[in-house]
Amino acid sequence: MAYWLMKSEPDVFSIDDLKARRVAEWDGVRNYQVRNLMRDDMAVGDLAFFYHSSCEVPGIVGIMKITKTGLVDPTALDPTHAQFDPKSDPQNPRWMMVEVRYQQHLRPMIPLERLKREQRALGDLWVLRPGNRLSIVPVSSAQWHKILSFTP
């Protein structure tokens, strides 16, 4: 089983939105590295941190589980959708998504600032790499458990 960290802007889709809906499709990914991670490396049953980005206090706010993989992202094929990609062939869709299910909030949340402070203990955490802009990044088992130990 693998672990992940998945970013979302809370103004767009927050952990509270996910809790209210229980499951959600992680659509809108338009980055090939991230698509390849979802397509090739994610598996049903994997766990992921829900990370709030571009907000007042960025950081990890909860946990979700991957419940479906290999789904075609319909927003890429819908000309009326903001995320429409005219270059995606409906016969051979290039953008994929996964389905996630809410597991729990982490209270208190674990701010990015805390992760930075714990960098020595965490080692090479992808989300702390300078210039990292991938919206989904892998987390090692050791890092996952270390981060969980930061919250009661």
Place this chain on the structure above:
DNA sequence: GCCAACGTTGGC
């Protein structure tokens, strides 16, 4: 709103 760090695009 600024800016650094990328990824993507398109002319050549």
Place this chain on the structure above:
DNA sequence: GCCAACGTTGGC
């Protein structure tokens, strides 16, 4: 295949 211009991400 190079590379400049442009767009996006995301912390601050």
